[in-house]
Amino acid sequence: xxxxxxxxxxxxxxxxxxxxxxxxxxxxxxxxxxxxxxxxxxxxxxxxxxxxxxxxxxxxxxxxxxxxxxxxxxxxxxxxxxxxxxxxxxxxxxxxxxxxxxxxxxxxxxxxxxxx
Amino acid sequence: xxxxxxxxxxxxxxxxxxxxxxxxxxxxxxxxxxxxxxxxxxxxxxxxxxxxxxxxxxxxxxxxxxxxxxxxxxxxxxxxxxxxxxxxxxxxxxxxxxxxxxxxxxxxxxxxxx
Numbered sequence: 001x002x003x004x005x006x007x008x009x010x011x012x013x014x015x016x017x018x019x020x021x022x023x024x025x026x027x028x029x030x031x032x033x034x035x036x037x038x039x040x041x042x043x044x045x046x047x048x049x050x051x052x053x054x055x056x057x058x059x060x061x062x063x064x065x066x067x068x069x070x071x072x073x074x075x076x077x078x079x080x081x082x083x084x085x086x087x088x089x090x091x092x093x094x095x096x097x098x099x100x101x102x103x104x105x106x107x108x109x110x111x112x113x114x115x116x
Numbered sequence: 117x118x119x120x121x122x123x124x125x126x127x128x129x130x131x132x133x134x135x136x137x138x139x140x141x142x143x144x145x146x147x148x149x150x151x152x153x154x155x156x157x158x159x160x161x162x163x164x165x166x167x168x169x170x171x172x173x174x175x176x177x178x179x180x181x182x183x184x185x186x187x188x189x190x191x192x193x194x195x196x197x198x199x200x201x202x203x204x205x206x207x208x209x210x211x212x213x214x215x216x217x218x219x220x221x222x223x224x225x226x227x228x229x230x
Contacts, residue, residue: 036219041224042224043206043223043224044159044219044221046218087158105175106158106160106161108157
């Protein structure tokens with residue numbers, strides 16, 4: 001799986017959009033970009049994923065650059081409950097014979113603090 | 117919906133003791149994982165099981181063994197606990213290598229080895 005690079009920490013004012021960047025310059029064609037978050041002391045929670053098109057769900061939007069070497073997770077109206085560590089992960093799918101694709105590898109993530 | 121259930125939630129062991137962390141999922145997922153998370157660090161993969169009957173090493177397998185007991189259950193065993201294994205352990209599951217979906221995590225087991 002390709003490695004990712006994220007800023008160590010970020011702050012965002014409550015009610016504003018939080019934009020979390022991620023670099024994945026070695027991403028390959030069959031790798032998806034996933035975002036998870038971990039609120040203090042809890043298990044990680046899935047947020048969103050995408051391949052090359054922008055994606056939106058009830059939690060967030062994911063913007064992937066055309067060359068797929070970077071992406072941005074957008075929390076449109078951040079609340080205090082969004083304070084967490086956010087992980088950007090790239091993961092391959094669809095290759096039945098390669099069990100290495102089953103690995104879900106986390107980096108150190110971005111600690112996002114929402115400020116009242 | 118239970119999702120991924122880990123037991124116990126907390127455990128204190130003495131150095132050299134053994135124990136097994138249990139994990140069960142009720143989502144009929146094929147793949148299961150064990151991670152550890154040390155203070156201020158991301159999750160590191162210990163072992164994973166792509167499907168029932170298979171297990172493979174992750175990044176930090178030393179000192180651990182796993183058993184994929186059946187499709188639902190994936191246990192992690194510490195044969196001789198060491199203080200370096202003090203950590204929070206998370207179990208996770210996902211549907212299949214051929215299906216593009218997310219992983220679900222348990223709430224963690226906080227293990228202290230003294």
